[in-house]
Amino acid sequence: MFAFTVRRVAQAILVMLIISFIGFSIKHNFGDPVRELVGERVTPQERAEIREKLGLNDPFLVQYGRFLQSAVHGDLGRSFFFKKPVTEVILAKAPATLELVFCASLIVIGLSIPMGIYSAIHPKRFFSRLIMGFSIVGVSVPVFLTAILLIYIFSVELGWLPSFGRGETVRLFGFWDSGLLTRDGLLHLIMPSIALSSIMLPLFIRLIRSEMMEVLETEYVKFAWAKGLKPRRVWYVHAFKNTLLPVITVGGVQLGIMVAFTILTETVFQWQGMGAMFIESVSRADTALMVSYIVVVGFIFVVVNTMVDLIYGIVNPTVRIAGRK
Amino acid sequence: MGKVQAVLHLGTGIMANGDNRWHLPCKKKNHPEGRGVKRLIVRMFFVLAVTMLALGSTTQAATLKLAMDADPVSLDPHVQLSGGMLQYSHMVFDPLVRWTKDGKFEPRLAEKWELVNPTTTRFYLRKGVKFHSGNDFTAEDVVFTLARLKKSDDYKGLFENFAEAKVVDPHTVDLITKEPYGLVMAMGTYIFPMDKKFYTGADEKNGKTKDLIIKTDYSFANFNESGTGPFTVAEREQGVKTVFTRFAGYWDKNTGNVSEIILTPISENPTRVAALLSGDVDFIMPVPPTDLERVEKTDGLQLVTMSGSRIITFQLNQKRREEFANAKVRQAMAYAYNNVGVADKIMKGFATPAAQNSPQGYQGYNPDLQPRYDLDMAKKLMKEAGYEKGFECTMIAPNNRYVNDEKIAQAFVNMMSKIGIKVNLKTMPKAQYWDQFDAQVADIQMIGWHSDTEDSANFFEYLYMCPNKETGRGQYNSGNYCNQEVDDLTLASNSETDTAKRSAMLQKIEKILFDDAAFIPLHWQNLSWASKDNMNTEDIVNVMNFPYFGDLTIK
Numbered sequence: 001m002f003a004f005t006v007r008r009v010a011q012a013i014l015v016m017l018i019i020s021f022i023g024f025s026i027k028h029n030f031g032d033p034v035r036e037l038v039g040e041r042v043t044p045q046e047r048a049e050i051r052e053k054l055g056l057n058d059p060f061l062v063q064y065g066r067f068l069q070s071a072v073h074g075d076l077g078r079s080f081f082f083k084k085p086v087t088e089v090i091l092a093k094a095p096a097t098l099e100l101v102f103c104a105s106l107i108v109i110g111l112s113i114p115m116g117i118y119s120a121i122h123p124k125r126f127f128s129r130l131i132m133g134f135s136i137v138g139v140s141v142p143v144f145l146t147a148i149l150l151i152y153i154f155s156v157e158l159g160w161l162p163s164f165g166r167g168e169t170v171r172l173f174g175f176w177d178s179g180l181l182t183r184d185g186l187l188h189l190i191m192p193s194i195a196l197s198s199i200m201l202p203l204f205i206r207l208i209r210s211e212m213m214e215v216l217e218t219e220y221v222k223f224a225w226a227k228g229l230k231p232r233r234v235w236y237v238h239a240f241k242n243t244l245l246p247v248i249t250v251g252g253v254q255l256g257i258m259v260a261f262t263i264l265t266e267t268v269f270q271w272q273g274m275g276a277m278f279i280e281s282v283s284r285a286d287t288a289l290m291v292s293y294i295v296v297v298g299f300i301f302v303v304v305n306t307m308v309d310l311i312y313g314i315v316n317p318t319v320r321i322a323g324r325k
Numbered sequence: 326m327g328k329v330q331a332v333l334h335l336g337t338g339i340m341a342n343g344d345n346r347w348h349l350p351c352k353k354k355n356h357p358e359g360r361g362v363k364r365l366i367v368r369m370f371f372v373l374a375v376t377m378l379a380l381g382s383t384t385q386a387a388t389l390k391l392a393m394d395a396d397p398v399s400l401d402p403h404v405q406l407s408g409g410m411l412q413y414s415h416m417v418f419d420p421l422v423r424w425t426k427d428g429k430f431e432p433r434l435a436e437k438w439e440l441v442n443p444t445t446t447r448f449y450l451r452k453g454v455k456f457h458s459g460n461d462f463t464a465e466d467v468v469f470t471l472a473r474l475k476k477s478d479d480y481k482g483l484f485e486n487f488a489e490a491k492v493v494d495p496h497t498v499d500l501i502t503k504e505p506y507g508l509v510m511a512m513g514t515y516i517f518p519m520d521k522k523f524y525t526g527a528d529e530k531n532g533k534t535k536d537l538i539i540k541t542d543y544s545f546a547n548f549n550e551s552g553t554g555p556f557t558v559a560e561r562e563q564g565v566k567t568v569f570t571r572f573a574g575y576w577d578k579n580t581g582n583v584s585e586i587i588l589t590p591i592s593e594n595p596t597r598v599a600a601l602l603s604g605d606v607d608f609i610m611p612v613p614p615t616d617l618e619r620v621e622k623t624d625g626l627q628l629v630t631m632s633g634s635r636i637i638t639f640q641l642n643q644k645r646r647e648e649f650a651n652a653k654v655r656q657a658m659a660y661a662y663n664n665v666g667v668a669d670k671i672m673k674g675f676a677t678p679a680a681q682n683s684p685q686g687y688q689g690y691n692p693d694l695q696p697r698y699d700l701d702m703a704k705k706l707m708k709e710a711g712y713e714k715g716f717e718c719t720m721i722a723p724n725n726r727y728v729n730d731e732k733i734a735q736a737f738v739n740m741m742s743k744i745g746i747k748v749n750l751k752t753m754p755k756a757q758y759w760d761q762f763d764a765q766v767a768d769i770q771m772i773g774w775h776s777d778t779e780d781s782a783n784f785f786e787y788l789y790m791c792p793n794k795e796t797g798r799g800q801y802n803s804g805n806y807c808n809q810e811v812d813d814l815t816l817a818s819n820s821e822t823d824t825a826k827r828s829a830m831l832q833k834i835e836k837i838l839f840d841d842a843a844f845i846p847l848h849w850q851n852l853s854w855a856s857k858d859n860m861n862t863e864d865i866v867n868v869m870n871f872p873y874f875g876d877l878t879i880k
Contacts, residue, residue: 032756032759032760035756035759035760036756037405037540037541038405038478038479038540042478042479042482043482043797043800044763044794044800046478050478050540054541078541078542080540080541081398081563082563082564083399083539083541083542083543083544083547084543092562148595148596148599151595151596151599151603152599155599155600155602155603155605156599156602156603159603159604162603162605163596163599163600163603163605164589164591164596164599164600164605165566165589165605267592267593268593268595268596269596270589270590270591270592270593270596270600272564272565277564280564280592282756283725283754283755283756284756285756
């Protein structure tokens, strides 16, 4: 277990190094941050002075070295736009994104498992076909379209749900602004969560369905039927448990992707999380913030995948985690 | 299976603990015998619901929920010269004078003014005005503010012609220019006096002086304000929301009744409109062209639009292409561009076709100059110039800077193909565009310009005077158009204080630029605001797009 952890941490550091290097090397293509900081009247000479002061004229490797040096000390640089350290900015925005991903995951898990199982057990029933049809539509409609449709139906036409933002938040532990504890905050969460889950939900229903159908054909399930076990026990205990293995693997990767997909959802709903922040930092060429976001999301990917590996070992004891021989 | 469930429960367990932290104390008193998870949960929700109802009913009537496409980047009005920062300045600060809708000057912190001698304008300041900090507003603050403006990277160019401000007595101040200057009053609209006492001294946080202007880092002024304006900043989370509350000691008692403004930046157009349509906000700016009709037709909403003053143009680089050095070719291109059609079809009527830089109402607006789309004429001119067979050239345009910029550029490419000019267009985001523009990487480049001085000479100075690195003139003249007459007239107009003479000079320049086809004028982008119909939106908006929210009255 210890060796596994050490190896994982080493891998994570390597991954982050690579990500930060890529992030740094493309940042020059996003334009000149100084442009976004000054009005149109500022002369090229004055702009050059500002660039010099910010150290933007140094060679790429010098800048990267400086970045790494301070990153080791926990300082990822300063956001030009927010005029604050980027770690502070990202920490302030992270709760919004994580809560959104959390709620969307709940929707995905809560709906995909029963729907997937149902449509696997009764593949020919009308409701199963309905689920499958819905999932095809769900996969093919882009997130921002879903989001805008939701806004127009539930906010503009019906007036049931708020159209943008996080609503009222409560501060927890001194830094975590949570929308989960107020009615207003929960109402604001509904549509963004649905929009975000709309990409993953159909995928998971289909995945669970096909895995389950496959498992139902295996010998041990046939044996279970032959033993005269109750259908419920065969389906939910014997078959479903084995269905879960691939679902967890895919789920881990998808969770990371979901964090990345918040970019679209957050932009449409003006949800003040890391995704919207990233898009804005790109358009403002706020490079320190951009690179840090990429590094942080990379970090989340690594952590989630590590956790998935651990859970995998717990669910399926035959799979031994590397390092535990 | 069991273990997976445990993992899932762990998630909900955290949530329940979170709830406990918050609501257990008040519950325990009422129900000391409370046991059982179910009952606990039911009660938690009950408490939640009650607290929410209580919180929900505290909203006040005169609160304005405002959504703009961006929020102010700083609390320091001198940190950046941009529309957003000026909109902010009009909320939290007061200028010496401000523009009225018909282009006149309205006294604000200056009650009256007079020209003492050709280089000195005397301002008599309003008495009894207080800053948000409680300090009294005096002539010292004006002197302090002008000195600070001259230190700001963004403003020092505009205030180049000003030498200094001198205190005459506590409520009288002289603004002294280096030479006679025709735009002293126009510049007065940019002088938003800042509280000298408040911004003087060393800041504990960074050990530097409080009046320092820092663009990219913490500074006292970036995070603290003390102006004389109608609103104070009560709460600010950059990019999320800013709450402004009415300043109780505001000198102007005969203005609007908005006691609180909650400003939320909503950058996505459809979301901003939806927020207004659903009633989540009361006022939005700008309204995207695609939704104008919908907003107008919705009951309970009002739409206000106005022809703007930002001119959109294409510049033809004469240094890169010998064809463009030929006035006939430039004229042919101007004749071949159908700006009325573009304003109508692509801009959906949300733009005013232009044949010159100055919009109506500017001193340089020349009523004789009208759009001149005529394809036959264009072909004839190309023939005369000897380019009957046409030629190929390159072009760049931004794709997120101006309304429909990419579509307009594509339309231009199509129109030029009709007179045999094959244009290879490349579009890019604004963050990358301006470096390319400066480097003059293409033969044709797009640029929109808003005159910071609300005066015609500013267009000529930046866009059409001969490029000169030392003086900074012609800084954005990527067409490299150079005409001594235009240069001389522009410089002469700056020191001309007689309005009629000055106006004649500026109109003459517009005529020269038009005849020479120094550039291709497209249109002025319109401005738009939408709000609920229970407020006097029409009265507070203006062509500069600085709504005077202090004057807003909600019925």
